[in-house]
Amino acid sequence: MNMTATGQAGGMWSVGTRTIVYGAVGAALYAAAGYYSFFAQVPGTEGVYLRPAYGILTFFGFAFGPVVGFATGFIGNALADTLTGSGPIASWWWSVANGLAGLLAGVLAFRWLGSGNASLRAVVSVTATVAATAIGFLFIWIELVIQPELGSDVILWGEYVPAVVSNSLFGAILTPILVLAWEPLSARMGR
Amino acid sequence: MRASFQYLGRGSWLARRDPRTKLLVALFFVIGVVQLRDARHLAIALALALGYYATAGIPFRRVRLQWLYLSVTIVLIAGLNTIITGGRAGGFIEADLHVLFTLPVLGSPITAEAISLSVSQTLRFLAIVAVSLPIAYAVAPGDFAVALRRLGIPDRGAFLVDLTIRFLPTLVNEFAETIDAQRVRGYDPLARRGGVITRIRRLAPIFVPVTIGAIADAEDTIDAMDLRAFGIGRRTWHRELRYHSTDWLLMAGGAAFLVAAGVLAITGSSPHYLLPFLIGE
Helix, strand or coil: CCCCHHHCCCCCCCCCHHHHHHHHHHHHHHHHHHHHCCCCECCCCCCCECCCCHHHHHHHHHHHCHHHHHHHHHHHHHHHHHHHCCCCCCCHHHHHHHHHHHHHHHHHHHHHCCCCCHHHHHHHHHHHHHHHHHHHHHHHHHHHHHCCCCCHHHHHHHHHHHHHHHHHHHHHHHHHHHHHHHHHHHHHHCC | CCCCCCCCCCCCCCCCCCHHHHHHHHHHHHHHHCCCCCHHHHHHHHHHHHHHHHCCCCCHHHHHHHHHHHHHHHHHHHHHHHHHHCCCCCCCCHHHCCEEEECCCCCCEEEHHHHHHHHHHHHHHHHHHHHHHHHHHCCCHHHHHHHHHHCCCCHHHHHHHHHHHHHHHHHHHHHHHHHHHHHHCCCCCCCCCCCHHHHHHHHHHHHHHHHHHHHHHHHHHHHHHHHCCCCCCCCCCCCCCCCCHHHHHHHHHHHHHHHHHHHHHHCCCCCCCCCHHHHCC
16 A cells, blocks of 8 residues: 555545645644754855755655645745744745745655555655755746846855755655655554 | 744734735735846835835844844855856946955955845845745734635635644644653754764654654544535635725835836846946946
């Protein structure tokens, strides 16, 4: 039995009660964990912060589907920004990028996961996390329009690369741990 | 700083406005201000934003650290941008760059154009923050969902936001209790020793129990919503919102700013501005 996004009743884009509640739990967890695990700004970057809680975002996308993943990233990041200083819309493009990464983690889980053992799913979760992060965070290139003072070199080396590398690292470590912890419980709960 | 929404602007002039007004004004302003390039126009936008922020009545002593942190961050970001771009962004022509001095160790030329760009970037970001913070502090937390619904967001999306805001304080407490429980056992998950990977792995004993516990507890919420037939028919909201004339005036102001910024951008009247005193003019 598959316990991740592929097992969701009604397909991966359905929005039922479960999607809404898991999306809300994911967003609140991502914001709260971001607050507690807010390491520091990556030296030499354009305001890229180390947020180990990123593993929670990709886990929710991976385990509960793209809609939950998007809600976790988009709303969770806006809330985390509010808690740590700049308000919910000051860096809205980062919230969208986080949301897209969560959404893609859910889509990739749906596409890549078939039946398989827990170890295989853990490996897939790492791959999906890295791929979703690399693709989802391409959205921050919209800054070429929003903040034209930043050149493409600054966005690439000062934002995109540090964000993708650090988030991939956090996601690759924490997502499989959460997947392996959740799956036995999920099986017992019949989800 | 407590990790939950704080209604710091309670009772202020802005807090008494309809929550939809605050969301729409911020939206209009952000869309408008990103179209401006000229530092003089951005300075006017910042002045307007700070005036708007002042009406939220947010006690400065409660957000002093936040503003200090933001200001330092913005200045650092803009400073770094100055070094990396050297003014070769924003439409300035490389051949015309005015080199003011060269950084001793890095050897990076600091140009008048780069400093001008950084000033524009700082002004814009501060202006956006000034209109963004009242959303966090001058909107009653319970009003977010109904405001989003009345703005056309579907019931399910609005309810998702509502639930998130309700869950946040509980989960923050869960994290705090779990960290304390681990420390009582002699395990400090937030210890600042070791490399990055070690520090991330050290967080697992907090993240795993809180995350899995929150998901398991969510089942009760799901059952309660299902028992009340959530999502079967059209949802009604107890809280009623009504625009007043002041709301319309505020929104008209926001829309006027958006239109003015759009016209300036379309006609090319707000290009990047080279601060004249930097080149001795």
